Amino acid sequence: MDQEFKKQETNPTGTGYLPGIAIDAVIFGFHKNELKVLLLTYKNTGFFALPGGFVHEDEDMNQAARRILLHRTGLKDIFLEQFYTFGDKSRHDTEPLKKIMAARGFFPGDNHWLLSRFVSVGYYALVDFTKALPTPDSISDSCEWFNLTDLPRLMQDHEHILAKALQTIQQDLDHKLIGFNLLPQQFTMGELQGLYETILNKKLIRAAFQRKMLGLGILERIAKKWTGGAHKAPYLYRFIPVT
Amino acid sequence: MDQEFKKQETNPTGTGYLPGIAIDAVIFGFHKNELKVLLLTYKNTGFFALPGGFVHEDEDMNQAARRILLHRTGLKDIFLEQFYTFGDKSRHDTEPLKKIMAARGFFPGDNHWLLSRFVSVGYYALVDFTKALPTPDSISDSCEWFNLTDLPRLMQDHEHILAKALQTIQQDLDHKLIGFNLLPQQFTMGELQGLYETILNKKLIRAAFQRKMLGLGILERIAKKWTGGAHKAPYLYRFIPVT
DNA sequence: TTATCATTGTAACATATTGATACAATATAA
DNA sequence: TTATATTGTATCAATATGTTACAATGATAA
Structure with missing residues (x-):
């Protein structure tokens, strides 16, 4: 081709x-x-x-x-x-x-x-x-x-x-x-928020963002991510397509 | 042509x-x-x-x-x-x-x-x-x-x-x-709501609709319409395009 | 003229959503 | 073990929307 x-x-x-x-x-x-x-x-x-x-x-x-x-x-x-x-x-x-x-x-x-x-x-x-x-x-x-x-x-x-x-x-x-189509199958809430902030080109409120995303009922929490960061490990999430 | x-x-x-x-x-x-x-x-x-x-x-x-x-x-x-x-x-x-x-x-x-x-x-x-x-x-x-x-x-x-x-x-x-482009220059709130209801194909709440539309700050109240209806005459409104 | 009626404009309250702040939990590094 | 940064979530404030109610009013008919 x-x-x-x-x-x-x-x-x-x-x-x-x-x-x-x-x-x-x-x-x-x-x-x-x-x-x-x-x-x-x-x-x-x-x-x-x-x-x-x-x-x-x-x-x-x-x-x-x-x-x-x-x-x-x-x-x-x-x-x-x-x-x-x-x-x-x-x-x-x-x-x-x-x-x-x-x-x-x-x-x-x-x-x-x-x-x-x-x-x-x-x-x-x-x-x-x-x-x-x-x-x-x-x-x-x-x-x-x-x-x-x-x-x-x-x-x-x-x-x-x-x-x-x-x-x-x-x-x-x-x-x-x-x-969600821009992220890998598994992602953290921070990564998702970063994506939104980048696309919209503005800061979002962390607590409100997390509450809203979880409230949509389309995210499944999978496991803890073990990161290299010196802080609490975030959860990994997966997008649940509507049935 | x-x-x-x-x-x-x-x-x-x-x-x-x-x-x-x-x-x-x-x-x-x-x-x-x-x-x-x-x-x-x-x-x-x-x-x-x-x-x-x-x-x-x-x-x-x-x-x-x-x-x-x-x-x-x-x-x-x-x-x-x-x-x-x-x-x-x-x-x-x-x-x-x-x-x-x-x-x-x-x-x-x-x-x-x-x-x-x-x-x-x-x-x-x-x-x-x-x-x-x-x-x-x-x-x-x-x-x-x-x-x-x-x-x-x-x-x-x-x-x-x-x-x-x-x-x-x-x-x-x-x-x-x-x-607003579907209405004549002057219209009543009832007409505007009727338009929205027809397009969206669902009932809207009158009080909330009026509050929201007036809250947008894009409607100018012109005069009373004197109708043939046996009820209070509604105001006429005009759309104020953004400057 | 007066009473009736339907509809309008808006207030008042309830509920829902979003903004802002705070804090405990915790994975790593020192 | 302690210090540190970030996460997950609770709490309260502010705003927006849903709901109910009611006075105002412009015909109509008694």
């Missing part, structure tokens, strides 16, 4: 793909109290970009998003949600893509399908940082986690897409309990 | 439009404690459908949605939000469209662009029922308000799109204060 881009590149009319529709994925992870995003670098260009792709003629758009995710993180069964579709005409900027292709020794004609105007459907994914294995493909020399607090300049309108994704998970954090 | 569909129909390759991308609009209104939706009927077919259209090559997608809205309701400056993009391959069902075109005496070739697979971007609009003027165009013999509680069968996956739109406004009702 590393051949996907070659297939797109050497196929000037885009046969087999839905025309004019791209998918961009904002893949969030969480580690050491920092929110992370998965970004690609394109070979010999220094461009940073969100992982993305196109929809096959014979697949649902949501399937396509999962396929892209699988290739980037090696993970199936991921929490994945569509959040917005970006359709401004100002998005149509062919220069970056031309440079990426040129860096690969490929010089497409002006009406190559990849150079036409695209509408991009944004998805965000929440993955367990400890399990995801970022994998660059044939056109990117890296696929890495970046701290949200320390991002490079992104290609095209990808910074805008990322900002909208972040805003979406902030709004949905409480209601959809999406936060 | 009534010529829009003719332009689409007699243009087998879809020149001037973004390929494969449609817009469907769920236009909500509110009258006499009933939620309404604007639906089209296509001539000589009996098909009911959400108003929709396509994106011009030289316009933003959100602009296109506003253009479509303007043609259907005669209203500018409407509350309009994108809520989801529908991309299942099962959406690709050409039969209804073929019948619509056939009823107009037009028989497109199998690779007419309108018969290809489309991804549809859903928008919902909230309009003041007393101001909107539904206007059918050349291909529809009607464009009318329907009660949400008494809908006909809709074309393709339009029922699904409508359901998702309703779900969205239910979720956003409190947070975005979107309800």
Whole structure:
């Protein structure tokens, strides 16, 4: 499946793909109290970009998003949600893509399908940082986690897409309990609170947070964690999915 | 602009439009404690459908949605939000469209662009029922308000799109204060509560509702309404947009 | 004119939720 | 053993919401 881009590149009319529709994925992870995003670098260009792709003629758009995710993180069964579709005409900027292709020794004609105007459907994914294995493909020399607090300049309108994704998970954090998808199966209350604080970018009250989370009735207390800290050991919790 | 569909129909390759991308609009209104939706009927077919259209090559997608809205309701400056993009391959069902075109005496070739697979971007609009003027165009013999509680069968996956739109406004009702867009400039507390109850499909407590709404600090009390009811006249309120 | 009626606006109290503080419990390090 | 930092939870305060009640009032009909 590393051949996907070659297939797109050497196929000037885009046969087999839905025309004019791209998918961009904002893949969030969480580690050491920092929110992370998965970004690609394109070979010999220094461009940073969100992982993305196109929809096959014979697949649902949501399937396509999962396929892209699988290739980037090696993970199936991921929490994945569509959040917005970006359709401004100002998005149509062919220069970056031309440079990426040129860096690969490929010089497409002006009406190559990849150079036409695209509408991009944004998805965000929440993955367990400890399990995801970022994998660059044939056109990117890296696929890495970046701290949200320390991002490079992104290609095209990808910074805008990322900002909208972040805003979406902030709004949905409480209601959809999406936060749990960013943690490993077992976690302490402190880690959970740290996650919430990082996403919402504000301090929460420890006692109230713990009371509320336990009150939801979706956490199971497992065992004591034995830590290296010079203090009382916290419990480990596990998320109980609704039956 | 009534010529829009003719332009689409007699243009087998879809020149001037973004390929494969449609817009469907769920236009909500509110009258006499009933939620309404604007639906089209296509001539000589009996098909009911959400108003929709396509994106011009030289316009933003959100602009296109506003253009479509303007043609259907005669209203500018409407509350309009994108809520989801529908991309299942099962959406690709050409039969209804073929019948619509056939009823107009037009028989497109199998690779007419309108018969290809489309991804549809859903928008919902909230309009003041007393101001909107539904206007059918050349291909529809009607464009009318329907009660949400008494809908006909809709074309393709339009029922699904409508359901998702309703779900969205239910979720956003409190947070975005979107309800006010469905009422005329002046309204009574009872009307506002009726609107909330209709959208959320549940009874609210009158005293608590009034207290909360007034507590938001976004309502201005204007004057007494002099009604025909045999009871105390309610105040009229006006929504104060945030400065 | 007056009594009746339905509905409005709001007060008053009860209950529930969240904020703030305090403190015992305890795992490690010295 | 003692010092220390953090956890789990109790307690009270503040705020928000649910519930009940009642005076005010604008038609309607006697």
